[in-house]
Amino acid sequence: MNRNPRGPDDRRRNPLGNLQRPGCSIWQVVFWIALILLVAPLLAGLFGTSGVTIDYSTFKDEVRAGNVERVTVTGQQIDGTLSEPRETSAPGQEAAITYTDFTTYIPAFGDEDLLPLLEEQNVVVQSQPDTGFPWGTLLITAIPTLLMLGLGYLFLRRMSSGGEGVLSMRKSGAELYNRRQEQTTFEDVAGAHGAKGELREVVEFLKNPQRFQRLGGEMPKGLLLVGPPGTGKTLLARAVAGEASVPFFHITGSNFMEMFVGVGASRVRDLFKAAKEASPSIIFIDELDSVGRRRGAGLGGGHDEREQTLNQLLSELDGFKPSTDVIVMAATNRPDILDPALLRPGRFDRRVTVDLPSLRDRVDILHIHARGKPLSDEVDLERVARGTPGFSGADLENLLNEAALLAARRDVDAIERQDIESARDKVLMGLERENVVMTEEETSTLAYHEAGHALLAAILPHADPIHKVTIVPRGRAMGVTQQMPRQERYIYPREYMLDRLSVMMGGRAAENLVFDTPTSGAADDLKQATQMARTMVLQWGMSEQFGFISLGGDQQEVFLGEQIAQRREYSEQTAREADQEIKMILQEAYNNALNLLRENRKQLDDLADALQEFEEIPGERVAEIIGVQAKAIDPL
Numbered sequence: 001m002n003r004n005p006r007g008p009d010d011r012r013r014n015p016l017g018n019l020q021r022p023g024c025s026i027w028q029v030v031f032w033i034a035l036i037l038l039v040a041p042l043l044a045g046l047f048g049t050s051g052v053t054i055d056y057s058t059f060k061d062e063v064r065a066g067n068v069e070r071v072t073v074t075g076q077q078i079d080g081t082l083s084e085p086r087e088t089s090a091p092g093q094e095a096a097i098t099y100t101d102f103t104t105y106i107p108a109f110g111d112e113d114l115l116p117l118l119e120e121q122n123v124v125v126q127s128q129p130d131t132g133f134p135w136g137t138l139l140i141t142a143i144p145t146l147l148m149l150g151l152g153y154l155f156l157r158r159m160s161s162g163g164e165g166v167l168s169m170r171k172s173g174a175e176l177y178n179r180r181q182e183q184t185t186f187e188d189v190a191g192a193h194g195a196k197g198e199l200r201e202v203v204e205f206l207k208n209p210q211r212f213q214r215l216g217g218e219m220p221k222g223l224l225l226v227g228p229p230g231t232g233k234t235l236l237a238r239a240v241a242g243e244a245s246v247p248f249f250h251i252t253g254s255n256f257m258e259m260f261v262g263v264g265a266s267r268v269r270d271l272f273k274a275a276k277e278a279s280p281s282i283i284f285i286d287e288l289d290s291v292g293r294r295r296g297a298g299l300g301g302g303h304d305e306r307e308q309t310l311n312q313l314l315s316e317l318d319g320f321k322p323s324t325d326v327i328v329m330a331a332t333n334r335p336d337i338l339d340p341a342l343l344r345p346g347r348f349d350r351r352v353t354v355d356l357p358s359l360r361d362r363v364d365i366l367h368i369h370a371r372g373k374p375l376s377d378e379v380d381l382e383r384v385a386r387g388t389p390g391f392s393g394a395d396l397e398n399l400l401n402e403a404a405l406l407a408a409r410r411d412v413d414a415i416e417r418q419d420i421e422s423a424r425d426k427v428l429m430g431l432e433r434e435n436v437v438m439t440e441e442e443t444s445t446l447a448y449h450e451a452g453h454a455l456l457a458a459i460l461p462h463a464d465p466i467h468k469v470t471i472v473p474r475g476r477a478m479g480v481t482q483q484m485p486r487q488e489r490y491i492y493p494r495e496y497m498l499d500r501l502s503v504m505m506g507g508r509a510a511e512n513l514v515f516d517t518p519t520s521g522a523a524d525d526l527k528q529a530t531q532m533a534r535t536m537v538l539q540w541g542m543s544e545q546f547g548f549i550s551l552g553g554d555q556q557e558v559f560l561g562e563q564i565a566q567r568r569e570y571s572e573q574t575a576r577e578a579d580q581e582i583k584m585i586l587q588e589a590y591n592n593a594l595n596l597l598r599e600n601r602k603q604l605d606d607l608a609d610a611l612q613e614f615e616e617i618p619g620e621r622v623a624e625i626i627g628v629q630a631k632a633i634d635p636l
């Protein structure tokens with residue numbers, strides 16, 4: 001039930017990939033030279049000989065017969081002209097050719113009799129030095145070399161990331177954007193108001209540095225965009241490139257690292273050098289964490305190449321004269337693993353947080369990505385935004401794309417509400433599982449379980465309104481009661497938490513009430529509820545016994561090498577008491593749920609029946625079935 005909606009973790013994509021400029025490499029030149037070398041001798045062979053090639057003995061016979069007018073001797077080759085035309089009579093050749101011009105070759109062992117014979121027959125003899133280019137020799141030596149070079153090139157290209165060869169001409173691996181190439185503007189970014197404001201200032205500064213410098217103001221040199229994946233950090237950087245009228249160097253952290261040791265550091269050097277030459281300019285390092293990870297951390301020793309690269313980066317950041325108008329921007333979703341040296345004053349000291357979009361921002365983002373997608377009139381993007389708390393901008397874009405695909409599959413003209421609804425379920429919970437065959441008993445248990453959640457969500461005053469209830473199996477979930485926040489919440493009052501816990505317990509309570517036996521279906525509910533109760537007790541000071549003490553360590557992930565195990569800062573005794581307290585909160589929530597279900601047994605049965613019949617019921621209908629007022633949603 002009520003799963004916290006969140007898109008797939010980290011979808012790395014490179015929206016800039018399609019803007020890569022074609023690198024003209026020396027290898028293209030080599031390729032053409034090779035081609036010419038290969039073809040030239042063939043052409044030379046075609047045009048270099050004149051007439052028909054005949055046997056040497058035939059030639060001599062013709063000389064003896066006095067039928068040869070003139071010959072030109074080039075090395076071993078003899079080209080000549082007959083006085084009377086002859087016909088070829090080679091065996092196996094069907095049509096005979098009549099010829100006067102011919103070519104033949106003196107045998108390698110030489111023919112001392114030839115010259116006297118020619119003189120005797122008064123043949124005009126021309127001789128020219130054998131200046132012919134030794135194509136044959138060249139071919140024999142060149143082909144293997146070229147083959148090896150070619151293979152080596154292909155190999156290197158495959159090894160180096162991003163399709164950009166180690167030997168390519170842009171050594172820094174950075175893409176240079178100019179204004180005309182980049183179409184993105186701040187208009188394309190919804191929400192992220194703080195970040196946009198900060199970045200607008202940067203753009204203003206670069207357009208007109210004097211205005212700021214006149215008052216002694218200095219722009220920060222390093223600006224770090226921090227936020228969860230898919231919140232538009234890369235997009236914002238592209239917007240800066242689109243808005244600023246200065247060169248914009250864009251590189252992804254992992255591009256510094258290549259197969260050769262030392263490449264990373266030299267790339268950093270090249271990048272900063274180029275940016276300084278082009279100043280005023282902007283450098284943008286995306287996914288900074290891939291180079292900027294804390295040094296010396298991680299099990300199994302440091303990564304030398306990465307450390308060298310990072311050191312180079314640090315020294316370049318320090319190396320700016322205050323007068324250089326180069327601004328370094330970077331983006332990361334893991335600021336916690338960055339090397340502290342990167343965050344020191346004078347380096348990336350200005351941190352701009354890009355958060356998950358709020359409800360209002362989600363509406364705006366949906367409007368941006370709905371451009372060019374025909375929506376049917378019944379689609380209410382505000383409602384979609386309400387149903388997608390925790391979605392990032394990228395998730396929302398993905399949602400609309402999925403919906404468009406689904407609509408196309410159904411062959412309708414516009415995206416309808418049901419397409420968006422299915423797309424949302426798919427993004428949230430995974431694909432529908434069609435091969436699940438349940439017994440009648442299982443279906444009934446499932447229906448009561450979800451009906452239990454739904455009934456409580458509908459009648460508990462502080463619980464969030466129901467979006468829909470379904471017993472269609474999807475992904476890992478067999479059924480879901482989806483709620484949507486009545487309003488954007490930033491703080492959670494205790495009553496809200498307690499009602500929420502009761503709703504979570506509603507599934508198990510219904511099972512026990514109706515079938516008198518618990519099932520495994522509540523595993524996820526219990527896990528979430530326990531987690532929540534633990535947070536309430538240990539961190540939020542919401543239990544009577546523990547009062548205001550905060551016992552929980554921060555909930556940050558544990559990174560290898562930094563913290564092998566999470567420390568516990570309280571005694572065994574306290575731990576035991578905390579567990580007791582958590583258990584009590586859960587028990588109370590369960591009792592509350594069970595009592596309410598018992599009191600409303602008829603409504604529970606009705607809801608479960610309806611679920612078995614329709615499999616999926618929208619929130620308003622749930623309220624109708626149990627005869628309560630549907631919960632109002634606070635207006636935007």
Ligand code: ADP
Pocket residue numbers: 013015188189190191192227228229230231232233234235236331365368392393394395397
């Ligand atoms: P990040 O770099 O933070 O991981 P991206 O900038 O790559 O995220 O975002 C991926 C895509 O999601 C963007 O190309 C854009 O289409 C969409 N997106 C994300 N945030 C927003 C936003 N605030 N407004 C509009 N579109 C957004």
Ligand code: ZN
Pocket residue numbers: 001449453507508521522525
């Ligand atoms: Zn449940």
Ligand code: MG
Pocket residue numbers: 233234235286287331
């Ligand atoms: Mg990004």
